[in-house]
Amino acid sequence: MELSLSTRTVDHHTVLEVGGEVDVYTAPRLRERLVELVEAGARSVIVDLSRVEFLDSTGLGVLVGALKRLRAAGGTLALVCGHERLLKIFRITALDRVFALYDSVEAATAATDPDAGQSA
């Protein structure tokens, strides 16, 4: 399946829902969208990977780039990733220690709410 991207706002969070395959061919579109969101002022970004069927190292590179970009701008990036299949990729690359990973968008918004205080 091709890459699909859709953005919505939940409270002050920007949720980017990603679906399909994120690989060396499609990852540039994901990067483009993330750059646009940050340039448009989004500072609490949640990337929902629940509907991602395939994610490779190129996709991981783009997510790391988004994390750095947001941190530089004083923002945060959270990832929603419930599949064991995808979690394994984050574990193998040790990126599970780098990203804030959540089971659901609700869990991510609750955890990254400024009122709730932040651990990182």
Next chain:
Amino acid sequence: MPTVRLSFSPAPAHVRTARLVAVAVARRAGVADELLEEIRLAIGEACSRAVALHRSQGTDSLIDVAMDDGDRFTVRVTDRATEGRGAATAADPAAFLVEAPVTAEGPEALAEEAVAATMGLALLAGLVDDLEVEAVPDGVGTEVSMSWPVGRKPTDA
């Protein structure tokens, strides 16, 4: 001799094709279903690496994928780049986050490619038990080889 052989020009769009073919051949070779997802990812990584190397050097040479279903399902991905990266498996693949300073206007796409290359090798090393990356004996390029058992379920570690 390989059972199925596929050559493609270094275009990112073809990596997906290579993944699809590899999984189809693996399934037909009798590889257990639970390994197919690893194969899809590992072969995708090997091909992405080859595409990145070719593109960084501006070569249009074909990338070769040879699949063989002998005692094991074996895949060899061969690039024609003059300087392939070795099978360096960083002890801490996330170390770059500490080392690389955050720059607001850095060459981000380039940095992301470097991250992807590191992650790609980490994934290959993590997914493939018998990963080998060797210089092509006669000429320019590197060959990434990997294999998986066929015909029976893998024993649990």
